[in-house]
Amino acid sequence: MEKTIKIIFPYDQSLVKELPLIDKSDVEKVLTIAQNLFEDQSNWIPAYKRIEILEKTAFLMKERSEELIHLAISEGGKPYKDSKAEIVRAIKGVKLAAEHISQLKGEQIPMGLTEAALNRIAFTTKEPIGIVAAVSAFNHPLNLAVHQIATAIAAGCPVVFKPAGTTPLSGLALAEILKEAGLPEGWLQVVLCDNETAELLVTDKRVHFLSFIGSAKVGWYLKSKLAPGTRSALEHGGAAPVIVESDADFTEMIPDLVKGGFYHAGQVCVSVQKVYVNEEICDRFTAQFSEATKKLIVGNPFDETTDVGALITPKEVDRVEEWVNEAVAKGAKVITGGKRISDTCFEPTVLFNPSEDSKVSTHEIFGPVVCIYPFTDRDEAIKKANALDVHFQAAVFTKNVDIALDTVKKLNATAVMVNDHTAFRVDWMPFGGRDASGIGMGGISYSINEMTREKMTVFKSKFL
Structure with a gap:
């Protein structure tokens, strides 16, 4: 029998929607799709195309902002004026992600500083890190989805996104908009699942990066189970x-x-x-x-x-x-x-x-x-x-x-x-906890950078 999850309006506990869950047997299919896209570089989305997709996504989100506001309220219960502010932020976040693509660049590394390094020129370039598994929290259902999905797309990574079970509708709406904006099939897969299935997914050795927003207990546990080499960013809470x-x-x-x-x-x-x-x-x-x-x-x-x-x-x-x-x-x-x-x-x-x-x-x-x-x-x-x-x-x-x-x-x-409260944030600043509050740094540009890795090229020639 197919398992489902019920999305409930927090204020009066009325049913908003009921959605199917994937189970452990579906994890292989999800990861295979993402792996096939990443391993064949002919599938990679060129930078100009990623910019086009994200710019169109922001345009479509603005057109449908009232619809997105009501969706966020219905699943998360955040008041109208604050949900409206969240959707405005989310649109800006997508624009920031598109803008940062032009900043994904390396640098020249000096050679010739020793005799052994003569006749060489070296430079670094940025590559997508690989498959991103993103596990999200309930409290900002659209904006957090942007921080985990739009950043992965900007970095050139296939992303598997698991929204909070209480608030998946905003993430699903974002996925539909991205598809309409031209994101090719498979680059974003939104999965609804129980905790055991989520653990199986994010700890698979094919996952290169875990983005986790949620409780410290779950986040640190998942980090301890990651495959060797999998990088992570964990954002937990504090007592500000x-x-x-x-x-x-x-x-x-x-x-x-x-x-x-x-x-x-x-x-x-x-x-x-x-x-x-x-x-x-x-x-x-x-x-x-x-x-x-x-x-x-x-x-x-x-x-x-x-x-x-x-x-x-x-x-x-x-x-x-x-x-x-x-x-x-x-x-x-x-x-x-x-x-x-x-x-x-x-x-x-x-x-x-x-x-x-x-x-x-x-x-x-x-x-x-x-x-x-x-x-x-x-x-x-x-x-x-x-x-x-x-x-x-x-x-x-x-x-x-x-x-x-x-x-x-x-x-x-x-x-x-x-002279400002602790909850101040804009999405172009670094944002994250230290010590037990997390690891890695959020903020649109910071997340994109964490989802890339450097490659160095060294040319040797007697003419250098």
């Missing part, structure tokens, strides 16, 4: 810390941090989670931050006034509720929120001074909860901010340039925002 000094500008800071904390109900890998506030202004900060949080509208993501939608599944609401209750039992004070609204929505919640061993302090919450911790010594606050194994993006709010530079230097993060 913020340092707020006494001279911070409240007018700019409060709306920024509220957006960074509750965007997509906190289901963002760099969502504001732990805010360390100088004791001198902590009461004022807590009052203003909680007042702004209370004004957020929680509701149906199709309503254009909604600020915070549903969590991806009711199970996640249960988990967030358990973590908040545990924090309260251990001494945290609920400033606002703290309770479920329904089976699918949780109140935007502000907790004051949870214990250091509470789950909200030690794990990525991935829900609409922000924790505030007062401090008297900034170095101690930074030490606490760095204490976890996960290090991704962080932030500091101050008008003192020396304090800003000192904090940027001391925070363990791949990126530190000064």
Whole structure:
């Protein structure tokens, strides 16, 4: 009997679509198609053609942007205004991928620096790395698909894309658009499968590169199972810390941090989670931050006034509720929120001074909860901010340039925002975690470069 997966609208749990899953017996066919395309270089798509395909893809996406917005909302539950921003980003991402193709170039390596290196000229060129297996997450179903698919196509690699089981429709829509834009058959295969089948696929020795966005537990496990020589980029989450000094500008800071904390109900890998506030202004900060949080509208993501939608599944609401209750039992004070609204929505919640061993302090919450911790010594606050194994993006709010530079230097993060929230991102900047938060670097151009490898050519001639 054919296995299927049901796509559910997170807000009211209504059925959106039911789709078939592939099983282990289909993996061989999928990889053979990709291998045959890559091994015969006459199949490779020339650079000008890749540019044409991606440019037309961006054009078609823009034409169908409203359709893509509604599709993303129906499967992911992100509010309309944020889903609209995601689709705009995704279109820009495809354009960035097309533009970067012209930058895939090598360099001349100097010869003649020793007697043994006389009469030679050497240069490097960039080649596609090979078959890319991409495993994606649910929280940005179209934009993440672009970051894994458009980059592979730009690099010249056949790609097998496994979207999150909860949000596959945006990836499938992108695949249809790419096909319409002229992408030859087989260069993109979207597969829906269970975890065992996915593991069989990505750990096959024919896969040259694994792009994984999702939980650290799964990502590091898959990396440990990769075939020798398979490269990888893993993007996991963090518990994004913020340092707020006494001279911070409240007018700019409060709306920024509220957006960074509750965007997509906190289901963002760099969502504001732990805010360390100088004791001198902590009461004022807590009052203003909680007042702004209370004004957020929680509701149906199709309503254009909604600020915070549903969590991806009711199970996640249960988990967030358990973590908040545990924090309260251990001494945290609920400033606002703290309770479920329904089976699918949780109140935007502000907790004051949870214990250091509470789950909200030690794990990525991935829900609409922000924790505030007062401090008297900034170095101690930074030490606490760095204490976890996960290090991704962080932030500091101050008008003192020396304090800003000192904090940027001391925070363990791949990126530190000064006077901006931790979830800031544009798709042409490097983006990724360090330590337990990931390996490799995302961002359109950075991903494309990771999906290529260098080849050096050395000519020897007495005329050189």
